Amino acid sequence: MKVFRYLIIFFLILPNISEGSINDYIYPKSNYPSFSNSGTIGLIQMPSARMLPSGSIAFSWSDSDPYQRGSFVGQPFSWMEASYQYTDVNNALYSLVPEFSGDQTYKDKSFDVKFLLLKESEFIPAVAAGIRDMGGTGVFAAEYIVASKRVKNFDFSLGLGWGSFSNYGMSNPFNKIDDSFRERDVSSNITQGGEFTTGYWFSGKVGIFGGAEVFLPNMNGARLKLEYDSTDYESEGFPYGKDSFNLAFKSVRQPRSNFNFGLVFPVSDNLHLKMNYIKGHTISFGFSLKLNLGKKDPYIQKNDGPKLVQNSRAYKVVTSKSNTNLYKATLLNMNSRGYPLRSASLEDSTYKVVFSQSIHQSWPRASGRVLRILDAISPDDIDTFELGNINGGLGMYKLTVDRESFSDNESKNYYKLAARNIKTDPYDFVLENYEFQPTVKLPEFFWKVVPTVKTQFGGPDGFFFGNFRLSLITEIALKSNLSIKSQISVGVADNFSELTKNSDSILPHVRTDVVDYLKEGSGLTINFLQVDQFFKPLKNKNVYAKFTAGYVENMFGAVGGEILYRPFYSNFAIGAELWRAKQREFKQLFGFRDYETTTGHINFYYKEPRSKIIFSMKGGRFLAEDSGINFDFSRRFKSGLRMGVFFAKTDISEEEFGEGSFDKGWYFFMPIEAFFSNYSKGAAGFGLRPLTRDGAAYLKHSYNLWGVTEQSNYNNIARDWDSLYE
């Protein structure tokens, strides 16, 4: 009866607000779902069927004794939520060996995933199914199916849970399908952790959970939460101290109530604070921060429009008098706008121009801006522009543009019509084919100073370690396709002294000496110092090659190269790379350690055009001399955000690999321009492996050919025609 009293009070105190769009003001931010204590979208302790918009990334943190949990959440599709949890369990030591643990408490890492099975409609709830702790030790393992329905300012959820969500469990409805669902035997799945153990999913007893999120009127999006919690706290974590597991030292208070209450207060659309009363005796709190980077220009409108040419009429009079005048006017106007002119040639009524650029992610936008310049300064008798783009001295793409069509469609932004009259082709750059070749004084020197941060998340010594650094990045261009690039950095502040864990790997220590690299490299380091030469070994064949020598990454110096075949109109590319690599000293200056090896891979890339998933495969011999394949799946969004996951299997056993069983992780690259009013190509990248091990490690050489040749692919240009006139 107590339950019903709570429910009646809860629903009656809340006003029933009239419908209509005024609700957008009465309940602002109510379209944004909130996070549960488990780090994913949900109620308080339990999940819901709600999802973030596609292209969202988020971080959530919560403290709910005995757990402190940090979660990274990615929404690669509107129907899929993926998350990585790092949980500090305060009633257990880090390992069974107290001397090794010291004061460190148990750290659990896990992957969760949730799939939207049914979208919400007027009468049908959204339905989702999810798996918790699928890639970890199974301490929090649970599966669920949940439905959510919004009714006015109430968002109700009701679900079935297996595993640690099965308190007061009833018979499993899946028993009727197969008897194997009857018992949940987790003992057979005890491994090194990190395996996707599937044998017991949706097996055993079933618990029922549910609740509601109630949006409060005129409270800036604040919401109350109420839930019935079906977590079996006698099986989750280490509930009874040493009686649960040897490394545990304290019992966990068992719940007095299955009803939890919570309050979420949105500071902004993206930052939520929360406080909950759970289990009848515990107050928990936390926050979540999300970014929705799925769409173009998601946060800041750009005010970085094209700089139009003044006195266009006068230019045309002058440029019509001689080719030299035209070339010089082109050089002046393009270079001053950040589109360096590499060569030009006027042939009959076609004006051929070659340029490079490093401002725009969108190649049509960059090309459109160059075309506006050409249209403004070129004599009227030129009817066609042929625009060649180069990168690293190599031809990337060529646009043959009908001038009249480009010009006529500009004022109304009819980019689709203009694009119909633009022919896009692969391009081989031959300097001698052009009449005008601006003199470039070689060697050219570029440099910039940037702040950088070296980070380590989720290690055994603590959740976050960082080193704030200043980096000098330089490039000396010896030829258009030959350059020396470097990054030298110096540490300003760090907390690496608390890092203690040494490698226990039985493989060559190609990555697991990371603590030594971080600690000894906290001062002045050469991050990379390398010579790169790019070339096309075969004419007109879309084959690209690179030769590199030097200190190519923090842990290795190498000599070697890469070759890539990337057909212009296809969605795939295939290549190979071969390196002789020698391990660098921990200080990361000029010295080396004894270990050296030959490593190489066959690389295959495929971009699925509908889903925009990029699948890449790297098969061959890795740095620790193990052989196998690395698989990588990523998705690029319109804003430039890219998020992906990877995993690798090589010919070493799980025991040789060590904790984690095999290499895996995830990453994302956030476009910096999303937060500025001007365009730029930069990205802030972040990647995370649950564990750093030596197996399946490969050389991280900068300027790989897949990235360098991004625009030498028709689809990568065509995807952005909508920015032609931006």
Place this chain on the structure above:
Amino acid sequence: MNKFSFLLILLCLSACQYISYNQLIPLVREATIGLPDIELSEDFISNQEFSFARVDLGKGANIIMVLHKIDGNFYTWISETGEKVVTYSGKVVRTEGLIHNIEIFNPDRFKIFSNAEHIGIFDVMLQDPQAFIQQDFSSKLKEGQEDLLILEENISIKVLSFDYTNLYWIEKKRGKVIRTKQFIHPKLPILSIDFIYKY
């Protein structure tokens, strides 16, 4: 998402690529103290050819709008980047091109000169998202410093439980609003406008 949050995230996460100082310094400045104000110095004012308004929408949004059209008490102001604001005796009654826009259907209810307390209801269409609301108002004129009067306009939007006060500084001599601070939309910060009339 504000830029300060992004800065924090970036400093924690940047591992692979870089944000350069020429991007970072303005970002830090915008995140902490906002964009610099456009100063209404004598030089600046004398260099303007037409009447204009300096419109401040909080951090990072300080723009100059030029007087484009006068139609009775309706003044239309436009910015270089396409935003449009229509004022009626200094009160913003219609906007276009802002993140959130409004239109007041009965702007003539607004009076800057009234012997007693003036009360009434404004019918307002909010845009982005669209919703119709009514604003109860009461306004009262007070003496200000030197040659200024101050109109205090108390507004209540009952459905949103939102009450606030708009202020209008009126030059006695010309009877014109020369400065105002007003809420125009529930999702926008307070709007400050300085009107500079060059006629």
